[in-house]
Amino acid sequence: xxxxxxxxxxxxxxxxxxxxxxxxxxxxxxxxxxxxxxxxxxxxxxxxxxxxxxxxxxxxxxxxxxxxxxxxxxxxxxxxxxxxxxxxxxxxxxxxxxxxxxxxxxxxxxxxxxxxxxxxxxxxxxxxxxxxxxxxxxxxxxxxxxxxxxxxxxxxxxxxxxxxxxxxxxxxxxxxxxxxxxxxxxxxxxxxxxxxxxxxxxxxxxxxxxxxxxxxxxxxxxxxxxxxxxxxxxxxxxxxxxxxxxxxxxxxxxxxxxxxxxxxxxxxxxxxxxxxxxxxxxxxxxxxxxxxxxxxxxxxxxxxxxxxxxxxxxxxxxxxxxxxxxxxxxxxxxxxxxxxxxxxxxxxxxxxxxxxxxxxxxxxxxxxxxxxxxxxxxxxxxxxxxxxxxxxxxxxx
Numbered sequence: 001x002x003x004x005x006x007x008x009x010x011x012x013x014x015x016x017x018x019x020x021x022x023x024x025x026x027x028x029x030x031x032x033x034x035x036x037x038x039x040x041x042x043x044x045x046x047x048x049x050x051x052x053x054x055x056x057x058x059x060x061x062x063x064x065x066x067x068x069x070x071x072x073x074x075x076x077x078x079x080x081x082x083x084x085x086x087x088x089x090x091x092x093x094x095x096x097x098x099x100x101x102x103x104x105x106x107x108x109x110x111x112x113x114x115x116x117x118x119x120x121x122x123x124x125x126x127x128x129x130x131x132x133x134x135x136x137x138x139x140x141x142x143x144x145x146x147x148x149x150x151x152x153x154x155x156x157x158x159x160x161x162x163x164x165x166x167x168x169x170x171x172x173x174x175x176x177x178x179x180x181x182x183x184x185x186x187x188x189x190x191x192x193x194x195x196x197x198x199x200x201x202x203x204x205x206x207x208x209x210x211x212x213x214x215x216x217x218x219x220x221x222x223x224x225x226x227x228x229x230x231x232x233x234x235x236x237x238x239x240x241x242x243x244x245x246x247x248x249x250x251x252x253x254x255x256x257x258x259x260x261x262x263x264x265x266x267x268x269x270x271x272x273x274x275x276x277x278x279x280x281x282x283x284x285x286x287x288x289x290x291x292x293x294x295x296x297x298x299x300x301x302x303x304x305x306x307x308x309x310x311x312x313x314x315x316x317x318x319x320x321x322x323x324x325x326x327x328x329x330x331x332x333x334x335x336x337x338x339x340x341x342x343x344x345x346x347x348x349x350x351x352x353x354x355x356x357x358x359x360x361x362x363x364x365x366x367x368x369x370x371x372x373x374x375x376x377x378x379x380x381x382x383x384x385x386x387x388x389x390x391x392x393x394x395x396x397x
Contacts, residue, residue: 139191209241306320
């Protein structure tokens, strides 16, 4: 599928114009090399064994990599925080097994091992390890900045506070899908997957196929999904179905991203589900939208306009870029008469510029390699004082 940027411009001085994007995300390499192993370093010169959960503190991503917790800066420098050893304590001396991660505002990374349901706490930057006494077997974890939320095999959501310890947050303990308040609601194999910036916790009810929201006031509601329906169809709340959710994240607009074996899916605040990237069958392919291929997406983390996902069986962490809305002012351009558009895209990739008088019938105008981001492209063949012209830039394969 194509990435399209559309803009209405005039050939005379005018008020600032806005570029409206109708776009697919673009999947790129970030770190890892598709080879199994453990090598720190830079970008695609590194190796992972089984990257899964992802969280972040400041500008550093932390990745659960089977026997280790790896750290990756946003420029792609990979190091090992902890794990790979046979003992206890700190750093690479520690013996561990980890699959799911979340982080608090105090510099702690929490790790959960799915097979045993145990949770451990790692301090950064030293990687010193301590066990968290839960009293419950965990199915999933999420952090809201200060508290750790645990979905238990007892069908309850527990809250762990570093100061007050463990307490039931919501859930009656009965298996079910009832929304409600506090203990007057029910879950069925709940896996907390993410928290948003205002303290809401999002849970995948793995046995019923529902995405649930828990507010700080302990009100539980269903965001999307059809209970016990099976399948993975996109669509509005009540029609969409979710049979798998390996991990999740929430962006600043309240959109929830969830991962499956081959697809990254997006849930809007009103419960509408779409596929952002990927498609069956499993594989490895970079590109836009459904052109991209994954082989076991697990952890997700959103950094501004970028989404980072662990691609477990490709032994990589991938970066997914999302174009955003920008504007350009005629006053910022030296030409007194002009037409064109500003492109926020991928430098080095080829784009085709198309123009239209009605935004329906499009004519190719130019093809070029994007030299920088953003880049202002000007149509030097535009007719002065033409009252209206639409332009779009199409990302080529």
